[in-house]
Amino acid sequence: MSKVRVLIEVAQPTVRGFAFHSAAAGAPQSAGENALAGLAGFGIDVENIAPIPMFDELAVRGFSAMAGAASSFDAGASTVVVPAEVPEARLAEIAAMDGYTVWPNSALTLINQDRDRDAISAFDPGDTDMGAILDLARSSGTVEVEPYRAGVSIRAIRKLLGVDRVWGDGFRGQNIVVGIIDEGVNGSEYPVVGGYDRPDWPKRPGKAKITSHGSMCAADVLVAAPAARIYDYPFLGVPDSLGALKMFQAVLEQRRLDGTPHLTNNSYGYYGIPTRAQQPRHEVWDINHPIHRKVREVISSGVVVLFAAGNCGQPCPAGNCEKSSIGPGCSIHGPAALREVITVAAVNARHERVAYSSQGPALEATGFYCDKPDVAGYTHFFGNFGPGRPGGLAMPYDNGTSAATPVVAGVVALLLSAFPGATPDDIKSALVRTAVDLGKPGYDHETGYGVINAAAAYAHLQRVVGGTAGAVFPLRANLIGDKY
Amino acid sequence: MNPTKWLVTTRAHVTAEELQAALSPNATVDRSEPPIPLGEDEKVYVVLGPADLDRSLALTADVLGISPVSPMTLW
Missing domain, CATH: 3.40.50.200 (Peptidase S8/S53 domain)
Incomplete structure (x- = not known):
């Protein structure tokens, strides 16, 4: 059965994100398997990479002001992302389950640092990224x-x-x-x-x-x-x-x-x-x-x-x-x-x-x-x-x-x-x-x-051409005759 | 060997029987394919015959042309 590499985002009780990630780094695969325990039996292979906490945007705002070598500041993360290989036939089933979101894990290539710094997102960019897309479409004929x-x-x-x-x-x-x-x-x-x-x-x-x-x-x-x-x-x-x-x-x-x-x-x-x-x-x-x-x-x-x-x-x-x-x-x-x-x-x-x-x-x-x-x-x-x-x-x-x-x-x-x-x-x-x-x-x-x-x-x-009346289908002849 | 499919263009009044009579014995009009009208006074029959039918078919005032049916691919 063919498997595809994906990122599975799992909802879970809020954890202290940085502490969680540091702890998971000691045994990344088992941490990933624990996070995906609810998907046991789906034939999923968890990659040997520590699950990545996903913070709410508001939670991380102001991080730079609190940065410091000994900073103990942490933030709550209510989801973590687990890299895994999933049987292709079961992807849709998992994606439909409450508490799980399946994201693509597309291959990347090394890019030129200037022109391609804001490379087009592999998935669905937010509105703020649309400007980057238009900027990248430079029409240079490559x-x-x-x-x-x-x-x-x-x-x-x-x-x-x-x-x-x-x-x-x-x-x-x-x-x-x-x-x-x-x-x-x-x-x-x-x-x-x-x-x-x-x-x-x-x-x-x-x-x-x-x-x-x-x-x-x-x-x-x-x-x-x-x-x-x-x-x-x-x-x-x-x-x-x-x-x-x-x-x-x-x-x-x-x-x-x-x-x-x-x-x-x-x-x-x-x-x-x-x-x-x-x-x-x-x-x-x-x-x-x-x-x-x-x-x-x-x-x-x-x-x-x-x-x-x-x-x-x-x-x-x-x-x-x-x-x-x-x-x-x-x-x-x-x-x-x-x-x-x-x-x-x-x-x-x-x-x-x-x-x-x-x-x-x-x-x-x-x-x-x-x-x-x-x-x-x-x-x-x-x-x-x-x-x-x-x-x-x-x-x-x-x-x-x-x-x-x-x-x-x-x-x-x-x-x-x-x-x-x-x-x-x-x-x-x-x-x-x-x-x-x-x-x-x-x-x-x-x-x-x-x-x-x-x-x-x-x-x-x-x-x-002028005019924007819009396309309409011709009225049926009998309709015209009956009504008018 | 499977016969080759050809498109034979005739005048619109030419029937399948008349076209069959104009063909060599080793070629047949495919009656399962209704002729397709073309222009104001022509139609196209599907004919099954040898791979070199285009070289042997005699064109006349009523049998106007012969064209191959070539395979294509989805891009």
């Missing part, structure tokens, strides 16, 4: 390589996106439906209200596991647009262009019926490139492949379509990338290289491109657009995965350009809820014109026009 830093909270990502500005005007993605074409979404946790639901298709919308890739995408849409709803278009088995073609046709059919979905998220793509001589009609070479034509039809119908740039960037491409599809000029192709789609690269909360995010220019093929990606979105945060998140620790955090793309999709949903008349062109234009440019000034093939900012895009659309 690259994060393995081992990757700890994840950050959704709150940090929301702050970086500037969603407060839009939420403050009452728009949280309401009345917008996001189609997620993926391996399926868990509808118990996420607001699935429809999707690909056919008798001949073994997968039903909303029936996927909480640890599914599609559930991660759903969580990440809701980062910016918590009031948006989801259509689930699940692939069967290995995704392929036929599966995508069928799903985009279903999108188009639904669109014809009631004008939904308003956008689709597509966090998948091809991982190898045959030569043009070998397969001239392969999707990466043939702009008229049915999948590309269908995607363009869907966009023409008013749907905003987002594709992940891919995870085959240098210097740390994903393991499943074939050599032919790694790095600049090779790693963005197929639907992600269509001019009309919004192609999304990935950065972390410090505005560093994560080292696997695919780089442009896109594969040079007739009809495709070389200046990709268009923008970057955030990845490596606790969305569906992470301590206390619905998907648990099956992955350390939401990751990949797969996570970055639905973050951007959520911002698109947010904008569409405020500007329902905006076209896919309007939305793309707003995102690229207001993106926070990274690295060298101007467009580049690493992160496109930069990382998106919801507040700036919203302000841009207010000027260009």
Whole structure:
């Protein structure tokens, strides 16, 4: 059974914190085991580190005034933190018990003392730390390589996106439906209200596991647009262009019926490139492949379509990338290289491109657009995965350009809820014109026009499109007839 | 060996039977997959056939193109 390293905070009768810690240092493991006596039988291994007292902030205020070599001053601590390894399967159970709080114990790395002194918290920073997060996101265009830093909270990502500005005007993605074409979404946790639901298709919308890739995408849409709803278009088995073609046709059919979905998220793509001589009609070479034509039809119908740039960037491409599809000029192709789609690269909360995010220019093929990606979105945060998140620790955090793309999709949903008349062109234009440019000034093939900012895009659309009536579904014809 | 899946684009009026007649004997229209409309006057059939069907299928005024079905990965 796999175990994870965590910090367990235990409530206990108040002790004199410093005295407790000094005494525990003599036999740290048994002190930890004593503190966790109420969790006997959970298979917990206590680390050989003395439990750490946690003081109330008021109790330690003024410590410096009382400091002295012989100071006998102490303070009450009503909880202690015990480092331990816990069976992953029992984490949620422990976290739900009264008197125990489970915190992540994420790996740290040595950091540069000046720039990184206030490194982004691995968990949920308080409001006072948000300034540090914004300061660290300096847009200098660096690259994060393995081992990757700890994840950050959704709150940090929301702050970086500037969603407060839009939420403050009452728009949280309401009345917008996001189609997620993926391996399926868990509808118990996420607001699935429809999707690909056919008798001949073994997968039903909303029936996927909480640890599914599609559930991660759903969580990440809701980062910016918590009031948006989801259509689930699940692939069967290995995704392929036929599966995508069928799903985009279903999108188009639904669109014809009631004008939904308003956008689709597509966090998948091809991982190898045959030569043009070998397969001239392969999707990466043939702009008229049915999948590309269908995607363009869907966009023409008013749907905003987002594709992940891919995870085959240098210097740390994903393991499943074939050599032919790694790095600049090779790693963005197929639907992600269509001019009309919004192609999304990935950065972390410090505005560093994560080292696997695919780089442009896109594969040079007739009809495709070389200046990709268009923008970057955030990845490596606790969305569906992470301590206390619905998907648990099956992955350390939401990751990949797969996570970055639905973050951007959520911002698109947010904008569409405020500007329902905006076209896919309007939305793309707003995102690229207001993106926070990274690295060298101007467009580049690493992160496109930069990382998106919801507040700036919203302000841009207010000027260009005007009006904020908000998105509403059309009234049913009979309702209009009956009532009026 | 499993047959390879192909997407064959035809004019919208072409039936599955007519397409089947145009195919070589070792290729079959997959009737379990309803054709997908494309543009104003086209549709796409799923055809199962040999790996080199793209080289042997004769394009006509009604059978407009053949495209592969390539696997993808979730990023």
